[in-house]
Amino acid sequence: MFGMAVNDHWRDGAAGSFLLIGGAEDKDGECFILREFVRLAGGERAGIAVITTATRLPGEVGEVYRRVFLRLGAGEVWPVHLDSREKAGDPHHIAILQRATGVFFTGGDQLRITRILGDTPFERSLKANGSGRLIIGGTSAGAAAMGEIMITGGRGGYPPGRNAVKMAPGLGLLGGVVIDQHFAQRGRIGRLLAAVASHPHVLGIGIDEDTAIAVSPGGRFTVLGSGTVTVVDGRSITRTGAAGSLLGATLHVLAPGYGYDLKARKPRLPEAPRSVSR
């Protein structure tokens, strides 16, 4: 019954490409996920803007990603320290988006991202990424902030009672979804269920650490990394009630290689003959 609304929501987001990571991705070893981000951004032709807005240690965090992206073969990397709405209106920073082939949001506090970047020229420029020219990446808070709704807190744990989760609007670059991260590691199935119970038209996506979804402009994603991605589809929910009741949620657990079609709301099997993507 929410099918059309979902598709509309999905379309409201930028029709670009995304690589959204559940946090704690490998930065020292094979760097499978970050390597894929560099590849998607154009490899040696990549120009990557690292947005450190979420973190209170922008210098250190920006430098970590600058080094790893360069080590993985990116052409250029520009840490961009947008720590005020004023800076997010600065034409100099908007200009970086014109030069960049990839934008990467670091971890930290997702509310800093929406508070500082929401409805600024910088965000609007990102949302105008309709051609899918840019690949937009994010890890942890930087992934959570991309959704239409973002989870800002919660008990973790289980069951998914109404007070189990705190939510706020996300940037909505990827519409129609709520993304949770550090998913298995912090036992967040309960709060994701609670979020979806409150907003059944929004698809819940829980991403484990060192795991990512690579979203195509057409709205299909594939799982990569070392963990799994859990999708909670609330369209099948027939009833939610006091004290956390929730009847009929549909749950998919997707290992690497599996995927999901955000428009059709259907899981996708790994493509043969490559059964998993790593």
Next chain:
Amino acid sequence: MFGMAVNDHWRDGAAGSFLLIGGAEDKDGECFILREFVRLAGGERAGIAVITTATRLPGEVGEVYRRVFLRLGAGEVWPVHLDSREKAGDPHHIAILQRATGVFFTGGDQLRITRILGDTPFERSLKANGSGRLIIGGTSAGAAAMGEIMITGGRGGYPPGRNAVKMAPGLGLLGGVVIDQHFAQRGRIGRLLAAVASHPHVLGIGIDEDTAIAVSPGGRFTVLGSGTVTVVDGRSITRTGAAGSLLGATLHVLAPGYGYDLKARKPRLPEAPRSVSR
């Protein structure tokens, strides 16, 4: 597609009444759940056999339940220390089942229950409880052992990979189900999903602490207590794969007052006007 098999499995169990508790039920305060057990067993006419097989401290544990059941108004309480298969064949202990109106299995190690009681005259006599004359209760291990399959170990946590859970056949007094306990408190959604992914025809029931399901002879249960009961229906699963993939599981979270029909495999709403049972 597994519907008929499920119903058959369900019918294979005793068509009796059950009160199965997720462990850590209140024994000092209002004792809402244990009070209900005494009521179902006949109140002041109740004769309750307390089976301490699961625990290595049968004297202490048996005494705890003897006192609380008597305090809650039970007519008679008999702790029965069946710690060997020989004792489980003793006609004296079988005779207690003929006098009892309720049988209560304490917590401990569920494998002790199946190892000591499985396929003994005592178990067969319990399974012959076809008239539903006896109410069969169990808490923690004592609840887990009642299912067709029981979970004997697992990582807890998430995601539900194939190695996330260890299983063994249960007594099967309640057929067609696998029961997990301490469910929210120990973060066991992952291992219950893994169990159901392995055996999609068996219904997964995760019971929180101080929470219970009261199962009628007709196979309907109602949730009571302070937590929730999670039902995982694997019939809708379209695919399970390596590394824990699981597509299309159906999940219900049932608060007190809500229920489930094991035959129809459908959740049940609280009965009006009593919206919850406490």
